[in-house]
Amino acid sequence: MARETPEVNGGSLADIAFLLLIFFLVTTTMDIDTGITRQLPPEPEEDQITDIKVNKRNVLVVLLNRSDRLMVGGAEMDRLDLKAKTLEFFTNPTNSQTLPVMEETEVQFPPGSSSLLPPDGIWRGKVSKGVISLQNDRSTTYGKYLQVQNELVAAVNELRNDFCNLYFDKDYDELNTAIPNDEEIQSGIRQIYKMNISEADPKNIGGRN
Numbered sequence: 001m002a003r004e005t006p007e008v009n010g011g012s013l014a015d016i017a018f019l020l021l022i023f024f025l026v027t028t029t030m031d032i033d034t035g036i037t038r039q040l041p042p043e044p045e046e047d048q049i050t051d052i053k054v055n056k057r058n059v060l061v062v063l064l065n066r067s068d069r070l071m072v073g074g075a076e077m078d079r080l081d082l083k084a085k086t087l088e089f090f091t092n093p094t095n096s097q098t099l100p101v102m103e104e105t106e107v108q109f110p111p112g113s114s115s116l117l118p119p120d121g122i123w124r125g126k127v128s129k130g131v132i133s134l135q136n137d138r139s140t141t142y143g144k145y146l147q148v149q150n151e152l153v154a155a156v157n158e159l160r161n162d163f164c165n166l167y168f169d170k171d172y173d174e175l176n177t178a179i180p181n182d183e184e185i186q187s188g189i190r191q192i193y194k195m196n197i198s199e200a201d202p203k204n205i206g207g208r209n
């Protein structure tokens with residue numbers, strides 16, 4: 001007499017599979033694309049005059065065409081030279097008439113926070129009125145755009161870092177915003193070296209194929 005093979009109860013397998021699915025959904029970390037943080041300029045008020053004449057020397061046009069070729073101020077430039085050009089543009093070390101106007105400014109830092117500052121903590125110096133206009137073609141590749149953007153941001157961060165090391169003997173990134181004095185120092189440095197980078201909407205600019 002043949003022995004019958006016992007049946008396997010598969011009813012509980014579906015429940016186990018469902019529980020495993022829920023477990024992995026709950027515990028798995030999902031990467032979230034947060035995008036690129038940029039603060040847009042506020043909308044002009046109704047009674048604000050919008051027809052403002054801009055001094056051409058205060059604007060540097062950085063353009064990426066459809067072939068990912070970099071044009072800075074109308075001349076082709078290697079991306080690796082862009083950071084040095086940005087540093088020169090925002091500091092105007094030779095007081096050149098072709099570079100941005102440097103405006104006399106006072107910035108308040110915490111009194112006594114630096115031996116290089118007056119006792120009242122007020123820094124007095126010249127701040128650039130320059131703005132970089134970053135433009136690109138609709139066909140510009142995302143990777144090349146980010147590389148150019150990183151060079152511009154790195155230049156401003158270097159200026160902030162050098163200032164912080166000179167006056168406060170520490171890196172800009174070492175400042176702790178949870179500490180009132182450090183937060184004031186960061187705020188002051190941002191007033192001196194602003195992230196004046198304007199990003200325009202893509203256009204059909206053209207370029208060699």
